[in-house]
Amino acid sequence: xxxxxxxxxxxxxxxxxxxxxxxxxxxxxxxxxxxxxxxxxxxxxxxxxxxxxxxxxxxxxxxxxxxxxxxxxxxxxxxxxxxxxxxxxxxxxxxxxxxxxxxxxxxxxxxxxxxxxxxxxxxxxxxxxxxxxxxxxxxxxxxxxxxxxxxxxxxxxxxxxxxxxxxxxxxxxxxxxxxxxxxxxxxxxxxxxxxxxxxxxxxxxxxxxxxxxxxxxxxxxxxxxxxxxxxxxxxxxxxxxxxxxxxxxxxxxxxxxxxxxxxxxxxxxxxxxxxxxxxxxxxxxxxxxxxxxxxxxxxxxxxxxxxxxxxxxxxxxxxxxxxxxxxxxxxxxxxxxxxxxxxxxxxxxxxxxxxxxxxxxxxxxxxxxxxxxxxxxxxxxxxxxxxxxxxxxxxxxxxxxxxxxxxxxxxxxxxxxxxxxxxxxxxxxxxxxxxxxxxxxx
Numbered sequence: 001x002x003x004x005x006x007x008x009x010x011x012x013x014x015x016x017x018x019x020x021x022x023x024x025x026x027x028x029x030x031x032x033x034x035x036x037x038x039x040x041x042x043x044x045x046x047x048x049x050x051x052x053x054x055x056x057x058x059x060x061x062x063x064x065x066x067x068x069x070x071x072x073x074x075x076x077x078x079x080x081x082x083x084x085x086x087x088x089x090x091x092x093x094x095x096x097x098x099x100x101x102x103x104x105x106x107x108x109x110x111x112x113x114x115x116x117x118x119x120x121x122x123x124x125x126x127x128x129x130x131x132x133x134x135x136x137x138x139x140x141x142x143x144x145x146x147x148x149x150x151x152x153x154x155x156x157x158x159x160x161x162x163x164x165x166x167x168x169x170x171x172x173x174x175x176x177x178x179x180x181x182x183x184x185x186x187x188x189x190x191x192x193x194x195x196x197x198x199x200x201x202x203x204x205x206x207x208x209x210x211x212x213x214x215x216x217x218x219x220x221x222x223x224x225x226x227x228x229x230x231x232x233x234x235x236x237x238x239x240x241x242x243x244x245x246x247x248x249x250x251x252x253x254x255x256x257x258x259x260x261x262x263x264x265x266x267x268x269x270x271x272x273x274x275x276x277x278x279x280x281x282x283x284x285x286x287x288x289x290x291x292x293x294x295x296x297x298x299x300x301x302x303x304x305x306x307x308x309x310x311x312x313x314x315x316x317x318x319x320x321x322x323x324x325x326x327x328x329x330x331x332x333x334x335x336x337x338x339x340x341x342x343x344x345x346x347x348x349x350x351x352x353x354x355x356x357x358x359x360x361x362x363x364x365x366x367x368x369x370x371x372x373x374x375x376x377x378x379x380x381x382x383x384x385x386x387x388x389x390x391x392x393x394x395x396x397x398x399x400x401x402x403x404x405x406x407x408x409x410x411x412x413x414x415x416x417x418x419x420x421x422x423x424x425x426x427x428x429x430x431x432x433x434x435x436x437x438x439x440x441x442x
Contacts, residue, residue, distance in 0.1 A: 040093060043226040045100065045197065045219045048211050054098040054122065056219065058226055098122055100150055100169075105129045108138050118146035122169060127153040136162040150197070156188045167194050174220070175200040179209045186213055245305040246374040254293045257301075261289045299347040306330075306354050307436070322361055325401075327433035328426075330354035333390075333397040335425045340415065341389070351375070352382045352394045400426055 041058030093099070100122045107113065113123065123142070129135060139149060143166050150169035153176070154160070164170075172185055182198065189196065198210040201220030210218065240260075247257050261268050268289055286292045292301060307327075330353030337349045355375070359366040367384055381388035386395065396411040400422060412422055 039228050041226045041228050042093065043219060044224050045217055046223055047217055048215070050218075050223065052097060053217055054100055055094060056100040056124070056226075057093070058102075094120060100124045102126055102152065103129075105135060108135060108142075113142065113147070114145070116147075118148075122148045122150050124150040124152050124171070125163065125167075127151075127155075131160055131162045136166070139163070139166045153199075154185070156185055164189075164192060164194065169195045169197055169217070171197045171199050171219075172215075173200055174198050174206060174210065175202075179206070179213075182210065182215075183213060186215075241305060241309045242372060245302060245309065248298050248302045248305060249374040249376070251298050254290065257293065258289050299344060303347045303350050306351055322357065324433055326354050326357040326361070327436055328429050329356060329397050329401070331432050332400060332426060332429035333393050335429060336393040336396055336415070336417075337390070345378075345390075348376055348379050349390055349393055351379050352390050353397055355379070355383055356394060356398065396422075 042055045043058065044052050045054040045056060047053045098120055101116075101124060103113065103123045104126055105128075108123075108125070108129070125139070143149065148168040149163075149166050150171055151160075151163055151167050152171050153173050154170045155177070170189060172182055174182060177185065186196065195216040197217040197219060198215045199219040201207050201210060201218050201222045203222055206220075207218060207222055244257070244260055247260060272286060272289075272292065286296075296304070330350045333353035334346050334350040338346055341349065355366075355370070355373075358369050362369060370380060370383065375383075378388045378390050382390040382394050385391075392411065392415060396408070396415065399407050399411050405419060408419060408422060412418065
């Protein structure tokens with residue numbers, strides 16, 4: 001029996017190497033990094049009690065870049081905004097804090113800023129932005145909409161007075177001014193109702209000197225160097241799939257789901273192609289999204305969207321071998337629970353198996369990835385903590401990939417199964433996965 005079960009995994013192990021997760025070769029991953037990864041630099045801003053107040057967000061072109069490397073400020077900030085609010089998500093980057101974001105004169109004139117939530121951003125006007133009548137008028141209009149402004153690397157000059165009328169924060173460069181210079185600036189700025197921020201604070205002595213001057217906020221290497229956040233880039237089709245998956249998982253009204261599919265012609269075609277493929281076992285052909293909802297219901301439609309997310313070509317770097325492994329694990333997890341759980345929950349078992357390899361596919365911690373997905377609590381518990389009614393089936397499915405009969409027996413026994421049962425179900429899962437993978441378009 002040991003040889004029979006172990007033989008089921010030889011093909012998968014040979015594709016990845018012994019005891020290693022399947023992935024791209026290191027050299028290939030490095031070549032693809034610029035295309036498949038996105039980055040955000042983030043440095044904390046603290047109050048006088050050294051408690052987190054906000055973050056300054058910084059454009060980064062790579063995981064090791066210590067500076068922005070910007071040649072086009074508008075493009076860099078645009079990418080930073082898109083990465084923060086569309087790709088990473090506000091919760092992951094900011095939590096409940098604000099973001100200080102650098103803005104140049106051309107960016108102030110663009111409509112991009114009006115897409116940002118007023119309660120989450122502080123627009124940081126760079127020191128080379130001239131206080132022309134047009135720029136100041138634009139700032140006043142944005143302030144009237146609820147936006148706040150900070151003045152970066154500020155040194156008082158009379159001609160900068162118009163900016164002081166819109167500013168909520170002033171950032172003073174301690175390296176450039178020194179403590180005495182800082183004191184002189186404070187004398188000129190006090191009494192205006194503007195919070196003052198000392199940046200580039202690098203020692204405790206400097207911090208104590210600034211705090212003695214009643215500076216409101218602090219930023220610098222003494223507290224923390226900028227950290228770089230990284231995640232895999234999602235192409236538009238992947239983002240659409242994610243949005244549709246969340247709508248379906250949240251049991252949105254059928255007309256809302258159908259309306260969203262109308263904007264995704266290619267995804268609609270792919271979904272119907274999957275549903276009508278031989279691997280799904282439907283009796284009648286499904287030819288419209290409305291029909292798909294009626295025939296499948298929300299749970300099964302969420303399952304098919306899960307498959308589409310994993311098999312989508314675009315920028316997904318996961319190789320076919322890992323996709324097949326996820327299919328086998330998902331189908332086996334479902335089959336293990338089929339006789340023991342209600343039919344309505346079997347699709348959730350499938351999701352458990354599929355999403356359990358999401359971190360390997362995207363090279364990002366699973367807890368971070370699941371923040372972007374609307375999943376039932378039972379699925380999340382099984383994936384993140386190995387708890388809940390689905391966890392034993394997922395654990396057994398994962399153990400089948402190791403081929404250790406003693407461990408298999410210890411997990412299968414409480415579920416009333418023997419090794420012969422597991423071998424049969426594993427073979428069925430592998431056969432099903434080959435059919436579905438063959439129908440996928442990479």
